Amino acid sequence: MALPNGPVPASSEAEAALFDLVDVYDRAYETAAAELSLSPAQACVLGRLDEPRGMGVLAKELGCDASNITQIVVRLEALGLVAREPDPRDRRARLVARTPRGNEVNHQFAAAFSFARTAVGRLSPDEQDQLTALLRKALG
Amino acid sequence: MALPNGPVPASSEAEAALFDLVDVYDRAYETAAAELSLSPAQACVLGRLDEPRGMGVLAKELGCDASNITQIVVRLEALGLVAREPDPRDRRARLVARTPRGNEVNHQFAAAFSFARTAVGRLSPDEQDQLTALLRKALG
DNA sequence: TCATTTGCTTGAGTGACTCAAGGATTATTG
DNA sequence: CAATAATCCTTGAGTCACTCAAGCAAATGA
Numbered sequence: 001m002a003l004p005n006g007p008v009p010a011s012s013e014a015e016a017a018l019f020d021l022v023d024v025y026d027r028a029y030e031t032a033a034a035e036l037s038l039s040p041a042q043a044c045v046l047g048r049l050d051e052p053r054g055m056g057v058l059a060k061e062l063g064c065d066a067s068n069i070t071q072i073v074v075r076l077e078a079l080g081l082v083a084r085e086p087d088p089r090d091r092r093a094r095l096v097a098r099t100p101r102g103n104e105v106n107h108q109f110a111a112a113f114s115f116a117r118t119a120v121g122r123l124s125p126d127e128q129d130q131l132t133a134l135l136r137k138a139l140g
Numbered sequence: 141m142a143l144p145n146g147p148v149p150a151s152s153e154a155e156a157a158l159f160d161l162v163d164v165y166d167r168a169y170e171t172a173a174a175e176l177s178l179s180p181a182q183a184c185v186l187g188r189l190d191e192p193r194g195m196g197v198l199a200k201e202l203g204c205d206a207s208n209i210t211q212i213v214v215r216l217e218a219l220g221l222v223a224r225e226p227d228p229r230d231r232r233a234r235l236v237a238r239t240p241r242g243n244e245v246n247h248q249f250a251a252a253f254s255f256a257r258t259a260v261g262r263l264s265p266d267e268q269d270q271l272t273a274l275l276r277k278a279l280g
Numbered sequence: 281t282c283a284t285t286t287g288c289t290t291g292a293g294t295g296a297c298t299c300a301a302g303g304a305t306t307a308t309t310g
Numbered sequence: 311c312a313a314t315a316a317t318c319c320t321t322g323a324g325t326c327a328c329t330c331a332a333g334c335a336a337a338t339g340a
Contacts, residue, residue, distance in 0.1 A: 001203050001204050001328080001329095002142075002180075002181075002327075002328080003180065003181045003184045003185070003202050003204065003212075003327085003328095004184060004202065004203075005165065005166055005169035005170075005180055005184065006184065006187075009190065010256070011257065012260055012268065013268075013269075013272045014260045014263070014268040014269075014271050014272045015256040015257065015260050017271065017272045017275040017276060017279075018161070018165065018256050018259070018260070018275070019256065020275070020279060021158070021161070021162070021275050021278075021279060022161070022162050022165045022166065024279060025145065025158065025162045026145055026162065026166070027203075029145035030145075039294095039295065039296075040142075040143065040145055040296095041142075041143045041295080041296060041297090042295095044143040044144060044145065044146065045143070047146075050149065054318080054319095055318070055319060055320095056317080056318055056319075062143050062144065063141045063144075063167075064141050064143065064296090064297070064298085065297070065298060065299075066318075066319065066320085067297090067298080067299085067319080067320070067321080067322095068296070068297055068298075069319095070319070070320060070321085071295085071296075071297090071320095072143075072295090072296080074320095075295080087318095090305075090306070090317090090318075091304080091305060091306085091318095092303095092304060092305045092306070092317070092318040092319065093305090093317090093318055093319075094318085094319070116150070116155040116158050116159065117151065117155065118280075119158070119278040119279060119280070120152055120154045120155050120158070120278065122277055122278050122280055123154070123274065123277060123278055127274055127277070128152065128153070128154040129153075129154075130270060130274060131154050131157065131271070131274045131275075131278070132153045132154045132157045134263065134267055134270060134271045134274065135157040135158070135160070135161050135271075136157060137262055137263060137267070138161075138259040138260065138262050138263055138271070139157075139160060139161060139164060139259060140258070140259070140262055141297080141298095142296080142297080143296085143297095179325095179326065179327075180327095181326080181327060181328090182326095194287075194288090195287070195288060195289095196286080196287055196288075199288095204327090204328070204329085205328070205329060205330075206287075206288060206289085207288080207289070207290080207291095207328085207329080207330085208327065208328055208329075209288090210288065210289055210290085211289095211326085211327075211328090212326090212327080214289095215326080227287095230286090230287080230336075230337070231335080231336055231337085232286070232287045232288065232334095232335060232336045232337070233286090233287055233288075233336090234287080234288070
């Protein structure tokens with residue numbers, strides 16, 4: 001379980017609420033991944049493969065080094081959840097795609113990571129809109 | 141940079157906003173720590189030492205194994221930011237405390253991690269209260 | 281006192297991450 | 311077109327976070 005990213009003494013109630021949200025969210029994500037014997041990073045990559053993508057694209061989107069993606073994908077491949085195939089358009093590149101089993105596991109993960117759904121579900125439609133608006137404003 | 145904990149296709153605007161918030165928050169935390177050459181875990185532990193604490197207390201609070209804390213503290217100690225002293229009440233235990241330099245760095249970190257402060261600052265006092273209430277309700 | 285529990289550390293092992301270097305292919309451009 | 315440069319990815323080395331199992335030392339309790 002990753003350590004929380006939190007300032008212990010928050011200087012306002014709103015900051016504290018933000019921190020709590022982030023903490024619970026992150027832990028729920030990690031827990032859901034662990035239920036399927038995945039690391040958070042593996043679940044993250046798997047979740048981005050609704051259609052095949054190049055390694056470099058993933059690295060750029062996720063803001064990390066390409067070699068990091070390589071290793072995560074190697075592990076996902078060893079688990080039989082993704083496959084790398086040569087890109088017909090560019091023989092340097094390789095496209096990563098979920099296998100049928102990968103689709104299945106990804107689906108299970110989406111079901112297991114119920115936190116965001118549940119949290120939002122506690123709010124009325126109006127409240128959901130308010131929350132969205134407030135978060136968007138806060139994000140600047 | 142840790143990969144984001146996010147479902148790519150969120151099923152509602154509110155969920156997407158939550159995801160964005162968590163992502164930006166986590167990245168800001170990581171960046172602030174990196175500016176001080178700290179890992180997020182190191183910044184987290186350092187931040188909890190407003191008064192000296194036992195290793196076990198930290199582990200319990202942070203929800204991880206005690207040996208994990210040991211290693212993080214060893215590194216913080218090597219950086220001169222914390223010191224471990226024997227607990228006068230229990231000779232098995234060791235109390236971790238920030239050094240003067242640790243206080244300084246922790247202060248700098250608090251300044252560098254401006255995300256939550258800034259985000260909340262974009263909202264009026266009323267909006268801050270609304271956000272807090274909505275988040276608390278969503279957290280259940 | 282003897283056994284158990286508690287507090288911490290050590291060691292081994294996995295995984296995420298970074299950077300540097302290199303092979304292979306594609307794109308450029310003189 | 312041929313040489314050069316840029317791009318895509320992998321490998322290797324290294325750091326750190328994390329977990330579990332084992333073990334020492336001190337406290338607790340029968």
